[in-house]
Amino acid sequence: MASLTKNCCRLFMASVCLCLVSSLAELQRFTQQAKANGSLSFLVVGDWGRKGLYNQSQVAYQMGSVGERLDIDFVISAGDNFYEDGLTGVDDPAFEDSFSNIYTAPSLQKQWYNVLGNHDYRGDVEAQLSPILREKDNRWLCLRSFILNAEIVEIFFVDTTPFVNEYFINPKDHTYDWRGVSPRDDYLANLLKDVNSALKKSTATWKIVVGHHTIRSAGNHGVTQELEMQLLPVLEDNNVDIYINGHDHCLQHIISTDSLIQFLTSGGGSKAWQCDVKWWNP
Numbered sequence: 102m103a104s105l106t107k108n109c110c111r112l113f114m115a116s117v118c119l120c121l122v123s124s125l126a127e128l129q130r131f132t133q134q135a136k137a138n139g140s141l142s143f144l145v146v147g148d149w150g151r152k153g154l155y156n157q158s159q160v161a162y163q164m165g166s167v168g169e170r171l172d173i174d175f176v177i178s179a180g181d182n183f184y185e186d187g188l189t190g191v192d193d194p195a196f197e198d199s200f201s202n203i204y205t206a207p208s209l210q211k212q213w214y215n216v217l218g219n220h221d222y223r224g225d226v227e228a229q230l231s232p233i234l235r236e237k238d239n240r241w242l243c244l245r246s247f248i249l250n251a252e253i254v255e256i257f258f259v260d261t262t263p264f265v266n267e268y269f270i271n272p273k274d275h276t277y278d279w280r281g282v283s284p285r286d287d288y289l290a291n292l293l294k295d296v297n298s299a300l301k302k303s304t305a306t307w308k309i310v311v312g313h314h315t316i317r318s319a320g321n322h323g324v325t326q327e328l329e330m331q332l333l334p335v336l337e338d339n340n341v342d343i344y345i346n347g348h349d350h351c352l353q354h355i356i357s358t359d360s361l362i363q364f365l366t367s368g369g370g371s372k373a374w375q376c377d378v379k380w381w382n383p
């Protein structure tokens with residue numbers, strides 16, 4: 102009897118360990134209720150935090166009005182949340198000056214789901230991920246990569262900055278905060294594996310992937326080759342419907358005959374570019 106109990110105990114412990122390991126490897130999940138009739142609406146904004154300047158406040162005002170008309174359920178930020186160099190720490194007043202005190206319209210008092218952009222990685226990246234910011238403004242939720250289950254749609258948020266070689270090889274006069282990312286190869290391999298397996302398991306009617314960087318874009322930054330090579334095949338394999346990004350400071354909707362994925366850019370949160378088009382021949 103005694104040895105049986107001991108074996109059971111060992112088995113139990115082994116399974117507890119396995120659970121811990123597998124939950125560590127999985128992307129964190131959040132849930133968002135759809136409306137009573139099953140529909141959902143949300144806004145996406147990227148490239149915004151400039152203390153209201155460069156038309157950030159004007160865009161925020163229009164978001165408030167559109168948000169009310171659409172009766173939005175939540176807001177997505179596609180990254181580059183705080184210019185020029187992210188937040189200096191959890192006490193950086195830019196959090197209030199560029200977020201809480203800017204998006205004040207009643208319709209925008211919903212959950213915000215945020216990813217990081219390259220400019221965010223130039224500051225204290227962990228500040229934006231900190232629960233302290235969620236206490237300061239409970240709309241704020243920023244993680245590197247995570248999943249939002251909203252009944253008819255599952256949204257997969259992917260941390261795209263660590264894919265871009267230039268930030269590592271030729272950072273110019275910028276300093277990137279790679280804490281939590283190195284060793285980079287392992288980070289990227291695990292991320293791609295997690296996104297792939299989460300997409301495979303998904304039974305949602307719509308699958309949307311959100312990242313900061315472009316995959317298809319005719320804007321100034323153009324196509325992000327690292328994502329085209331590494332992330333796009335995962336999206337293609339798993340019948341993703343829509344990829345949404347920021348990075349290029351404009352609005353775009355790109356479809357092509359060689360892919361079923363629709364590519365949306367929403368990077369006009371501030372300092373939107375005019376006539377800054379880089380023609381690209383797919």
Ligand SMILES: *[C@@H]1O[C@H](CO)[C@@H](O)[C@H](O)[C@H]1NC(C)=O
Nearest residue numbers: 136137138139140141171172
């Ligand atoms: C569901 O409700 C929302 C807001 O209450 C409305 O805007 C939308 O058109 C409705 N959708 C359907 C499919 O009835």
Ligand SMILES: *[C@@H]1O[C@H](CO)[C@@H](O)[C@H](O)[C@H]1NC(C)=O
Nearest residue numbers: 154155156159371372373375
């Ligand atoms: C703000 O938007 C207006 C209208 O598009 C544009 O003419 C102006 O240059 C913008 N200002 C800044 C500082 O970006």
